[in-house]
Amino acid sequence: MAKSFALKRDAQRWLDDQTAHVARGTYVDPGAGRVTFREFYVDWSSRQVWAPGTVLAMKLAAGSVPFADAPLRSLRRSHIEGWIKGMVNRGLAPGTVHTRTNNVRAVLRGAGADRLISSDPSIGVALPRRRRAQAAMTLPTAAQVGAVLTAADERFRPFVALCAFAGLRLGEAAGLRVEDIDFLRRTLTVTRQVQRAGGGQVEIRAPKYGSERVVFLAPGLVSMLAAHIAAYRLENGWIFTGEGDQPPHQNTVGHRWRTATAAAGVPGLRMHDLRHFYASGLIASGCDVVTVQRALGHASATTTLSTYSHLWPTAEDRTRAAAQALLAESC
Known part of the structure; x- marks a missing residue:
């Protein structure tokens, strides 16, 4: 695709920027991102070595995004944020939201590695807070x-x-x-x-x-x-x-x-x-x-x-236990 500029210095600045990307190995062909998220996932997932459980989890996550038919180059942080907010609004558990987001991030990282996108739009997106381990865990007696x-x-x-x-x-x-x-x-x-x-x-x-x-x-x-x-x-x-x-x-x-x-x-x-x-x-x-x-x-x-x-016992717990042992030996 031809690109035009009103001023020569703007054209030179753009050319210098593209040359720098090529030198750093981060250049992305503007036409490469025309492939949709869904199309890339089908091709990329076919090349992954996964256990059956991972296949199902990845398919579920990739199939849940509302931007499946959007070209990769058009994906923005707002797309990821909207998808995550939708999962939260439907009442999905925070752990489920984290897992699905991480799985979709793996797809986007794959697209970045294939030079189809210049950056991962999911980086830095806020996720729902998960319960602390001690609150979420059930310990039977x-x-x-x-x-x-x-x-x-x-x-x-x-x-x-x-x-x-x-x-x-x-x-x-x-x-x-x-x-x-x-x-x-x-x-x-x-x-x-x-x-x-x-x-x-x-x-x-x-x-x-x-x-x-x-x-x-x-x-x-x-x-x-x-x-x-x-x-x-x-x-x-x-x-x-x-x-x-x-x-x-x-x-x-x-x-x-x-x-x-x-x-x-x-x-x-x-x-x-x-x-x-x-x-x-x-x-x-x-x-x-x-x-x-x-x-x-x-x-x-x-x-x-x-x-x-x-x-695990804390330092305070160990200190009290040691002090109690000393007390028991002395009294």
Whole structure:
């Protein structure tokens, strides 16, 4: 496209600016951004290496934007702000808004890397404030966990115990096989997880990034698992089964969990809250950040701290405890 200027100095200034962009490697062809957000997403997403869960999350986020048919070069910060405000007005949880925005930002970063836009219009856009970890987290009591264990079906009880006393995620517990347990050393190796697939089927995949790990089991949990395996003769190798010879589907586990929690009188409790229960127990027993990180299969200690930092004793707590110990020894 030809570009004209009324004054020669304006033309020279524009040319100098474009030359500088070329030298810095930030030049964007003005015609490149004609492709729409939707068209770019279809092409860009086809080249990404994603787990099935990420595919669904990215598709959901990209499909929710009202500017899908707008050319990339026309996108402004106001487009992103309007989309975010719309999600807030519809009552979406702050965490959901953050996740969808981050996913769309990934698309826009891809467009920037392909030199289709000169800058990311989502940078600096305000997002709704999320609840603090201690306010958003539900920590069940030992009595509540015990009540759920008592109320759970006999075949489902070890599943609940693995989440509460070994910190396994639902998919990790569902994908457990007999050979994953070393009964002599009292360890459990997490090497896979169950993901739901279409038509009520399940898909076996590697765990989340950084989640392959060895979990050290309590003797009581080892005994419970041994009794379960002996009682049900698990010839196909899966410790828990759903339809036929498959490990249980997420919906199957969810139904069993809701039945158990309703009978225990704690219907609002989530299965993931058992993982928080396990983490809080490790922290209360004096385990350090790295130990808790490895036990939970977090990708980094930063993730562990951002989730559970409020559960670790503060300097004030340690000072009081030390002073009390001195007092007890002296009196």
